[in-house]
Amino acid sequence: MENTLFDYLSKYIKLTHNEKKAIIDLDIFKQFKKGTLILRKGQFSDYGYFVIKGCLRCYYIIDGNEKNTAFYTEAESFEPVCKIDKKASEYFVSCVEDSILVVANSEMEKSIFEKFPKFETLCRILTEELLIKSKSEFDNFKTSSPEQRYLTMLQKRPDLIQRVPQHQLASFLGVKPQSLSRLRARILKKK
């Protein structure tokens, strides 16, 4: 369980046995059942999440309809907007599957930064990397048609098509479920 986390972190810094122990002692590994709501609209939360195993879904409810904007799977992390904003959350986050997550709040972060300053460097670098990745994805979304976006997802995140219902992927790709269905039929016909 810890391995997913430490393997991921080892790309950035080497951790001593003591440092690893300090992390484990924080008791940050939590299990959640499929369907569990991690975050609700209107809620305030200063917890951040890292997916060890499973899949999280971020969605808005707009005019009574769910609009999915993000899916987080193994070795991906996310911090709710409300954490920094200090406003109530605009969206929900739920578990698409039974999941194991690393869960940490600001207080825990602060205490570990004080004990091991290099964790702050780590967090800064990880966040910079996420920001960059986020820009790439946004740019790619803006410059592609729904059909191209679907083809890109087939290449870059083929697992999502298996684990997530089509009608949830639709809004993630910026279209309605019927359009996604049609678009897939169109692609099949072309081949």
Next chain:
Amino acid sequence: MENTLFDYLSKYIKLTHNEKKAIIDLDIFKQFKKGTLILRKGQFSDYGYFVIKGCLRCYYIIDGNEKNTAFYTEAESFEPVCKIDKKASEYFVSCVEDSILVVANSEMEKSIFEKFPKFETLCRILTEELLIKSKSEFDNFKTSSPEQRYLTMLQKRPDLIQRVPQHQLASFLGVKPQSLSRLRARILKKK
């Protein structure tokens, strides 16, 4: 000139006179003429930018057409993807107007982090904030129609409509210039 930077930073930390001097001594304020290319496709760069005055435009050239994905104005910052990726840049960044920018590379960052560790905390927090803002904007883009996006821009970034040509705003809003023109006519008719 420094004021734009220090006013902005004062929201996050208090800087001593010494710390401010250390920043100014880095000689990071640079002027650029309208049209100057700050970053080219294919280029490697480890510089980050903060806009004191002016406007930057990030664009791709896809099938010979410019696709604009971001505009940066006063008190906004950006780091090129290639800085962390270590791959060649996929896009161009140019000055929409005569601009004054804070320009710093990784080496300068590193030296200032060593002298004043609290700058690293500052950078971590600023980056977290940018990431959160970026997620909000992406979510908003995904869950809106082009018409709604234009109306949102009218509210949130009305200055852009004045400073940036319409045909550049079009791809930023995810449509062709003709569609933006039509969409604006449609809005006027409704009122």
Next chain:
DNA sequence: ACAAAACGTTCACTTAAGTTAAGAAATGAA
């Protein structure tokens, strides 16, 4: 095992965006 709910596809119709082209308006350089 069964009924209910959720899911995916298809269809007909509507609405909006893409495409191509033409012309008017604004901008900039000589």
Next chain:
DNA sequence: TTCATTTCTTAACTTAAGTGAACGTTTTGT
């Protein structure tokens, strides 16, 4: 100022997405 270029708008036509509904399949809970 004039001429050329760029920018913006309009229009006619094409293509794709939105909408509402139907239908069969799969999944879920009891």
